[in-house]
Amino acid sequence: MSFSVTILGSGSAVPTSRRNPSGQLIECSNRYFLIDCGEGTQMQLRKFGVKFQKIDQIFISHLHGDHYFGLVGLLSTMHLMGRERKISIYGPVGLKSIIIGQLDRGGSKLSFQIHVEEIKPNTSTVLFEDEKCSVRCFPLSHSIPTSGFVIEEKSKEPKLMYEKAKKDGILIEYYHRLKKGEDIMHDGRLILAEEYTETKSKPKQYAYCSDSGYQELTIENVEGVDVLYHEATFVEVLKDRAIATYHSTALDAANIAKKSGAGKLLMGHLSARYETGDLHLKEAKTVFSNCQVVKDGERYVID
Amino acid sequence: MSFSVTILGSGSAVPTSRRNPSGQLIECSNRYFLIDCGEGTQMQLRKFGVKFQKIDQIFISHLHGDHYFGLVGLLSTMHLMGRERKISIYGPVGLKSIIIGQLDRGGSKLSFQIHVEEIKPNTSTVLFEDEKCSVRCFPLSHSIPTSGFVIEEKSKEPKLMYEKAKKDGILIEYYHRLKKGEDIMHDGRLILAEEYTETKSKPKQYAYCSDSGYQELTIENVEGVDVLYHEATFVEVLKDRAIATYHSTALDAANIAKKSGAGKLLMGHLSARYETGDLHLKEAKTVFSNCQVVKDGERYVID
Numbered sequence: 371m372s373f374s375v376t377i378l379g380s381g382s383a384v385p386t387s388r389r390n391p392s393g394q395l396i397e398c399s400n401r402y403f404l405i406d407c408g409e410g411t412q413m414q415l416r417k418f419g420v421k422f423q424k425i426d427q428i429f430i431s432h433l434h435g436d437h438y439f440g441l442v443g444l445l446s447t448m449h450l451m452g453r454e455r456k457i458s459i460y461g462p463v464g465l466k467s468i469i470i471g472q473l474d475r476g477g478s479k480l481s482f483q484i485h486v487e488e489i490k491p492n493t494s495t496v497l498f499e500d501e502k503c504s505v506r507c508f509p510l511s512h513s514i515p516t517s518g519f520v521i522e523e524k525s526k527e528p529k530l531m532y533e534k535a536k537k538d539g540i541l542i543e544y545y546h547r548l549k550k551g552e553d554i555m556h557d558g559r560l561i562l563a564e565e566y567t568e569t570k571s572k573p574k575q576y577a578y579c580s581d582s583g584y585q586e587l588t589i590e591n592v593e594g595v596d597v598l599y600h601e602a603t604f605v606e607v608l609k610d611r612a613i614a615t616y617h618s619t620a621l622d623a624a625n626i627a628k629k630s631g632a633g634k635l636l637m638g639h640l641s642a643r644y645e646t647g648d649l650h651l652k653e654a655k656t657v658f659s660n661c662q663v664v665k666d667g668e669r670y671v672i673d
Numbered sequence: 674m675s676f677s678v679t680i681l682g683s684g685s686a687v688p689t690s691r692r693n694p695s696g697q698l699i700e701c702s703n704r705y706f707l708i709d710c711g712e713g714t715q716m717q718l719r720k721f722g723v724k725f726q727k728i729d730q731i732f733i734s735h736l737h738g739d740h741y742f743g744l745v746g747l748l749s750t751m752h753l754m755g756r757e758r759k760i761s762i763y764g765p766v767g768l769k770s771i772i773i774g775q776l777d778r779g780g781s782k783l784s785f786q787i788h789v790e791e792i793k794p795n796t797s798t799v800l801f802e803d804e805k806c807s808v809r810c811f812p813l814s815h816s817i818p819t820s821g822f823v824i825e826e827k828s829k830e831p832k833l834m835y836e837k838a839k840k841d842g843i844l845i846e847y848y849h850r851l852k853k854g855e856d857i858m859h860d861g862r863l864i865l866a867e868e869y870t871e872t873k874s875k876p877k878q879y880a881y882c883s884d885s886g887y888q889e890l891t892i893e894n895v896e897g898v899d900v901l902y903h904e905a906t907f908v909e910v911l912k913d914r915a916i917a918t919y920h921s922t923a924l925d926a927a928n929i930a931k932k933s934g935a936g937k938l939l940m941g942h943l944s945a946r947y948e949t950g951d952l953h954l955k956e957a958k959t960v961f962s963n964c965q966v967v968k969d970g971e972r973y974v975i976d
Contacts, residue, residue: 383749383750383753384750384753384754385715385716385719385750386719387716387719387720390716391746409712409713409715409716409742409743409746410712410713410716412688412712413688413690413693413712413713416688416689416690417690433778433779434779434781435745435746435749435775435779435781436746436749439712439742439743439745439746439775440712440742442738442742443694443712443738443739443742446686446738446739447686447687447688450686450687451687464778468774468775468778471771471774472738472742472771475736475767475771476736476737476738476817477816477817478737478738513780514779514780
């Protein structure tokens with residue numbers, strides 16, 4: 371199964387020629403999720419060769435413009451390109467009226483249905499779930515209600531140990547039930563599923579945390595994720611500014627990664643004042659070595 | 674005096690890698706006007722090296738997203754970059770509530786004042802005027818209320834013919850009044866202003882017409898302009914589609930240019946289906962030879 375994130379925008383509120391406002395495409399077992407949709411996201415999707423009609427779920431973290439000003443434009447383009455399939459959008463209270471209002475003002479009627487599910491402030495819940503993956507949200511610490519998201523690729527079914535089952539004379543009709551983890555009583559003999567199946571692999575998880583100041587609640591919510599994307603708007607010399615604006619420094623992001631036991635840390639949402647992410651990387655590595663500052667257009671495999 | 678237009682976006686509703694949604698920067702005697710502000714306009718301004726804090730007036734033609742979805746993002750960036758000077762925005766009824774609504778939702782309070790003047794449907798009026806230039810609007814023919822704009826660089830003051838005035842012994846205290854076009858009676862002699870001043874040059878005009886189907890009303894309103902920008906979404910084989918969607922073909926644009934006696938025609942707002950503007954140019958030239966299909970980033974001098 372495939373699980374990856376493509377960075378569409380890794381800048382903060384003021385876009386630069388190097389970094390677009392926030393946007394990420396998550397591909398998880400052939401589900402395509404868009405997280406945040408800053409201005410220009412549709413151009414970035416096109417630039418990086420993403421077939422954006424595949425996106426069926428969009429998650430908006432909060433209502434600062436650099437996280438959603440590209441949303442209605444993207445929906446309009448999907449419409450003009452003949453989309454018929456429903457799209458689901460999850461975001462803060464108020465998002466629905468913005469979308470409906472802008473479409474109405476333009477006299478636009480989309481060719482497809484949109485389902486907007488608003489997330490109340492301070493909510494932790496599963497927003498999307500099917501047989502392949504799930505997306506849950508939890509509250510971040512920002513100046514307006516903001517959600518972080520964790521995407522989980524569900525465990526594969528346990529694998530049956532065919533040779534052993536055959537050798538021990540287990541009836542074929544029991545194979546399916548054993549794979550589902552069911553123990554079976556046959557002719558007075560207990561056949562244990564765990565003896566005939568290989569252990570499940572741990573479900574892979576990716577977490578998205580932007581925008582947010584440092585908070586312990588994030589650590590609980592992203593515990594053990596394989597890859598953590600955490601905003602790092604500033605470096606330590608601007609710690610006061612980070613606190614005042616409910617943003618993080620690179621060191622904050624690294625501490626969250628370390629304390630949560632994340633496998634890898636990706637940092638983004640860099641302030642326009644930084645030409646490169648070198649300082650961020652240097653500071654973060656003092657605490658958590660497996661980290662990287664992302665760039666627009668890069669794709670990271672979650673493994 | 675300087676008078677030019679820089680193309681920020683020349684595409685239509687679906688942006689492409691070649692053409693951003695609509696946006697133009699007009700520089701007229703050191704006034705900087707932004708006309709339309711499609712998604713990504715602030716990135717285009719940056720890309721093309723425009724100092725966008727110089728913009729004090731923004732004109733929005735209509736409320737289709739490809740003409741204004743970049744507006745609140747641009748205002749937010751102006752704020753984050755420390756703008757203090759007031760900005761005036763002219764656009765259709767409904768624009769004010771969109772701007773205020775989006776800023777409110779994000780909990781944003783701008784560091785500068787915005788004055789939004791809404792244009793009622795079917796209005797022809799002067800929106801802005803100072804000693805150097807004026808901007809007036811008139812109704813275009815589109816599916817929702819839409820305005821065209823004409824920017825006029827005011828005539829320079831007549832130039833005094835100093836040598837002649839000196840030779841004829843005209844008193845220096847009369848020079849200023851003569852330059853203002855005032856005739857003067859002195860010692861029983863009538864001194865005619867027109868005899869001591871050089872003829873005014875014709876004021877230069879630039880017209881912006883997007884989006885619109887072909888209409889005679891446009892011809893009246895752009896009569897004799899030096900440069901006419903007119904949308905040419907389609908070419909003639911899609912004339913039916915142009916009519917149905919209230920857009921123009923290249924031939925429509927050329928006919929407007931010809932009938933209005935425009936000096937030059939610039940065509941834009943090309944549908945994403947066209948890789949180049951070659952077909953548009955070929956068709957338009959059969960009617961009006963001095964024409965061009967614009968490209969993003971190009972600057973045209975109005976002369």
